[in-house]
Every structure is written in C-alpha cells, then in structure tokens.
Amino acid sequence: MNGVADPAKVGPTWVRWRIVALLMAFSYVSWFLRKSMTVAYDERIEETLHIDPTAIGTVYSAFLLAYMLCMTPGGWLIDRWGMRVALTVMGFGLVLFGALTGLVGASPRLLGQLPEGVTIAGFTLVLFLVIRSLMGVFAAPMYPAAAHAIAAWLPFRRSGWANGLVQGSAAIGIATTPLFMGRLIVWFDWPQCFLILAIGTGLLTIVWASYATDRPEQHPAVNPSERDLIAAERPRAQVMAGRGSWRRLLRNRSLVCLTLSYAAVGYFEYLFFFWMDNYFKKELDLPTSIRQRYSTVVFLAMAVGMMCGGWVSDRLVRACGLRTGRAIVPVAGMLLGAAFLLLGIAVREPEQIVASFAIALGAVGLVEAPTWTTAVELGGRRGGTAAGICNTGGNAGGLVAPVLTPLVARDFGWPTAIALGSAVCLAGVVLWRWIDPRERVAED
Numbered sequence: 433m434n435g436v437a438d439p440a441k442v443g444p445t446w447v448r449w450r451i452v453a454l455l456m457a458f459s460y461v462s463w464f465l466r467k468s469m470t471v472a473y474d475e476r477i478e479e480t481l482h483i484d485p486t487a488i489g490t491v492y493s494a495f496l497l498a499y500m501l502c503m504t505p506g507g508w509l510i511d512r513w514g515m516r517v518a519l520t521v522m523g524f525g526l527v528l529f530g531a532l533t534g535l536v537g538a539s540p541r542l543l544g545q546l547p548e549g550v551t552i553a554g555f556t557l558v559l560f561l562v563i564r565s566l567m568g569v570f571a572a573p574m575y576p577a578a579a580h581a582i583a584a585w586l587p588f589r590r591s592g593w594a595n596g597l598v599q600g601s602a603a604i605g606i607a608t609t610p611l612f613m614g615r616l617i618v619w620f621d622w623p624q625c626f627l628i629l630a631i632g633t634g635l636l637t638i639v640w641a642s643y644a645t646d647r648p649e650q651h652p653a654v655n656p657s658e659r660d661l662i663a664a665e666r667p668r669a670q671v672m673a674g675r676g677s678w679r680r681l682l683r684n685r686s687l688v689c690l691t692l693s694y695a696a697v698g699y700f701e702y703l704f705f706f707w708m709d710n711y712f713k714k715e716l717d718l719p720t721s722i723r724q725r726y727s728t729v730v731f732l733a734m735a736v737g738m739m740c741g742g743w744v745s746d747r748l749v750r751a752c753g754l755r756t757g758r759a760i761v762p763v764a765g766m767l768l769g770a771a772f773l774l775l776g777i778a779v780r781e782p783e784q785i786v787a788s789f790a791i792a793l794g795a796v797g798l799v800e801a802p803t804w805t806t807a808v809e810l811g812g813r814r815g816g817t818a819a820g821i822c823n824t825g826g827n828a829g830g831l832v833a834p835v836l837t838p839l840v841a842r843d844f845g846w847p848t849a850i851a852l853g854s855a856v857c858l859a860g861v862v863l864w865r866w867i868d869p870r871e872r873v874a875e876d
Contacts, residue, residue: 444658447651448585452594454640455578456601458519461633462574463605464613465530466495468629469564471613472622477537483553491560493831498568500827506573507820514646515577515584515816522577523637525570527630532563534626575599576819579804583815584647587662589746591808596742596801603735603797606705607728681818686871687810689863691822693762694803695829696860700769700796702830703853704730707837708789715846716782726786733790737797741765745802758802759864765798766861770854777847796857809869818873829856 473488510518536559575598582594616625645651648659681687708730712723741761749757769792776788804819811818833853841849 442655442657444661445653445655447654447658448648448662451581451585451644452597454636454644455581455598457636458523458574458640459578459598459601460605461629461636462522462526462571463602464609465526465567465629465633466571467606467609468613468626469495469533471610472617472625475614475617476622481537481553481556483557487553487557488560491557491564493834494561494565495568495571496827496831498565499572500824500831502569502572503576503824503827504817504820507576507817510573510577510580510816510820511814515573515581516641516644516646518573518577518816519581519644520637520641522570522573523633523640526567527634527637529563529567529570530626530633531630533560533567534623534630536560536563537621537623537626572820573816575804575823576816579808579819580816581644581646582805583808585662587664589750592742592745592749592801592805594742595804596739596745599742599800599804600735600738600797603731603738607731607735610724611728680873681811681814681821684810684871684873686867686869687807687818687821687873689866690803690806690810691825693860693863693867694799694822695825696856696863697766697796697799697803698826698829699833699856700766700773700853700860701734701793702833703837703850704734704789704793705830706834707850711846711850712782716785718782722782726782729786730790730793733794734797737765737794738800741798742801742805744798745805754870755868758806758869759867761802762799763861763864765795766857768795769793770857770861773854773857774851777851799860806867806869810872812872814873 470492473483477483477488478485506518509521536556578598579595582591582598586594613625616628620628648654648662709723709727712718712726718726745758745761747757748760751757752760772788772792772795776785776792779785779788803822807819807822808815836852837849840852
C-alpha cells in the first residue's frame with residue numbers, strides 16, 4: 433500500500449557469489465605468483481644470472497616446504513582471527529615478497545658491488561631462498577581460508593560447487609602462467625614483471641579487505657533473504673557432531689584418513705606439475721612450443737575437473753546422502769586417474785598420450801572440491817585448522833613426488849616412475865572407506 437517492498441518477498445542478494453569471485457581471483461593470483469618464478473627462470477634468469485638448475489630447484493622446494501609447514505598454523509590463524517584478516521595478511525605478504533623478488537633483479541649496482549669471492553649467482557640465490565621461503569609462509573592460509581569462507585557464505589548444497597570454482601581457478605593459473613608471464617617478460621623483462629604483479633595483487637587485496645566480511649550477517653549489503661538462504665541447510669552438516677577441542681582433530685579418524693588420501697592426490701598432481709614437461713621432452717622428444725601447448729591442455733583439463741567435481745558432488749549428496757554422496761566423486765576420480773595414467777604410458781602417439789594424461793589429471797581434479805568441503809565439515813568451528821591439516825598432507829605428498837620420481841626413473845625408467853602415481857592414487861581410494869563427513873568435531 434505504501435510502496436515499500438515486503439522484505440520477505442525480496443529475492444536474495446548476490447554478495448555470497450561476489451565473495452566466491454574474490455576467492456577465485458586470489459586462488460588464480462596465488463598460483464600465478466608461485467608458477468611465475470619457474471617461467472622467469474626458464475626465460476631469463478638462467479641466462480642472465482647463471483644460476484644452476486639444481487640450485488634454483490632448492491628455491492622452489494623452499495617455497496613448498498615453508499608453505500607446507502605453515503599450513504596448519506595458518507588454519508589456526510583463520511579460526512582465531514577470521515578468514516578476512518587471514519587473506520588480507522596473505523595478500524599484502526604476497527605483494528611484499530613478490531616485489532622483493534623483482535627488486536633482486538632490478539638492482540644490478542648492488543649486485544655488482546659484492547665482496548670479493550662472493551658471486552652474483554650465489555648472492556642472488558641466497559636472496560631468492562629467503563624471499564621465496566617467506567612468500568610461502570604468507571601463502572599458506574589461501575585454501576583453508578577459502579574453504580572456511582565458503583562454509584560460512586554458501587548454502588550447504590552449494591559448498592562443493594563453490595570449492596570447485598576456487599580450486600579450478602588455481603589450475604587455470606597454472607595453465608596460463610607460462611603464456612602470460614612469458615609475454616610480460618618479452619615486453620618488460622622479469623624484474624619489472626614481478627613489480628607489476630605485486631601492484632595487481634595489492635589492488636585485489638585492497639578490494640578484498642574493503643568488501644569481505646567473515647560472516648553474512650556482518651555484511652551491510654546482505655539482505656534477510658540471502659541470510660536465510662545461507663543458513664537454511666547448516667544443521668544438515670552436523671548430524672553426528674560431538675564435543676571436543678581442536679586437539680580432537682588430530683584424533684578424528686575421518687580427518688586423518690582424509691589427510692592421507694589427500695597426500696596421495698598431492699603426489700599424483702605434483703608428478704604432473706614437476707615432471708610432465710620433462711617426460712614430454714626426454715621420452716617423446718617434443719619441441720618446446722608443442723610441449724607448452726600440451727601442458728596447457730592438460731592443466732586446463734584439471735581446471736574443468738576441479739569445477740565439475742564440486743557441482744557433481746553436491747548433487748550426489750542430495751541424492752545419496754552425505755557420506756555416500758561425498759565419497760562417490762573422489763573414489764571414481766582417483767580410479768579413473770590411475771587408469772588413464774597407465775593408458776598414457778601404454779599408448780605411443782603423442783596426441784593419445786596427451787589425451788590420456790589430460791583425462792587422468794582432470795579425473796583427479798574432481799577430488800579437490802569434495803575433499804576441501806569434507807575437511808571443513810569435519811572441523812566444525814575449527815574448520816580452518818582442519819583444512820590446514822588436510823592441506824599439509826596434500827603438500828607432504830606433493831613434496832615426495834619431485835624427489836622420488838627421478839630416483840625411480842634412474843633405476844627403472846620413466847614409464848615406471850610415472851606409473852607409480854597410479855599405485856599411490858589407488859591407496860588414496862582405499863582410505864575413503866573410513867571417511868565419514870558426519871564425524872564432526874564440535875566445541876567443548
């Protein structure tokens with residue numbers, strides 16, 4: 433009568449999906465910054481600073497080690513201070529150490545005035561080790577915070593889909609970094625590229641800090657319809673909630689098995705991250721341009737798998753129940769990944785090999801969203817810490833793959849070294865027998 437709309441009849445606002453979009457942007461940028469170091473080395477650093485490939489490998493490993501070790505503390509930070517603060521700190525940390533990476537190469541005068549006996553390559557390597565290790569520390573909260581944010585901001589029936597979008601953005605970052613970073617290096621050279629990336633990351637962080645909140649009820653743009661939509665299905669995730677503190681996370685059978693299973697996924701994925709291009713080069717003898725194109729195809733398949741995995745998982749949960757519905761996608765994904773990895777080794781034509789590898793990595797990509805969603809569900813209010821524990825396992829498995837693969841290849845050949853990923857993947861399948869998302873740890 434008075435022209436004022438009834439709040440109960442107004443449709444929900446879309447703030448929740450804007451939060452997801454910002455998380456996707458952070459996910460893309462975090463992996464772009466991580467991968468950009470390898471591209472810069474391949475395109476410029478090796479020929480200009482003469483750092484040995486083995487030495488630069490220690491820089492990559494230093495980032496991964498710091499990232500892994502700080503994953504669980506990063507989850508604690510999320511539970512203690514909220515995901516908005518955690519991702520803001522992460523963003524500005526990436527800005528600082530991304531810019532410092534560029535400044536190392538932009539200071540030739542400093543590098544030219546080193547003490548006698550200290551080489552430019554050696555001094556630069558030490559700087560890279562320190563800078564990239566600290567960058568790994570600040571990058572650690574990314575995915576636990578994203579999973580925690582999705583649990584707070586999305587209806588339960590959409591949480592897997594949203595986690596898949598965030599994880600898929602990471603794969604798109606991996607796939608596109610060689611192309612985009614390579615082009616930027618041609619235009620500006622590598623030190624300037626890192627400074628440009630730092631500026632872009634800083635702008636994204638400012639947008640996040642000014643727009644995001646930890647919970648929907650804290651955001652001024654969220655209307656009652658959106659709050660009701662988000663909160664409507666939350667009790668469904670607490671079927672078997674028990675009592676206990678965060679220490680019970682380490683004694684929760686489902687979370688322990690989930691962490692070990694995710695370690696198998698990490699091994700499989702890092703096998704591709706570090707050794708697929710080498711396999712294309714040494715075993716298939718493919719030219720550089722074709723290798724890059726094939727690598728992009730494989731990682732884009734992984735992105736599609738990550739995004740689809742969450743969408744399919746959400747629908748299976750509604751159709752089959754929480755435990756069965758959540759397990760179907762990871763089990764099927766790892767089985768398909770193991771099978772197509774073996775097929776990729778057996779076939780001979782490069783196109784067939786790439787197609788098999790793309791299906792294998794895309795299938796394992798299906799596992800990501802259900803895993804992250806389950807980790808947060810198991811953690812309850814300690815969801816950030818639970819996700820951090822789970823991702824620690826994933827990165828621990830990932831750290832094994834770069835080291836073990838060349839050792840197996842040296843003694844048994846590259847096909848056997850690659851095929852080992854299938855065996856590890858099958859072990860991850862078995863562990864889902866003891867994973868139940870309903871075994872949630874609640875507060876005392």
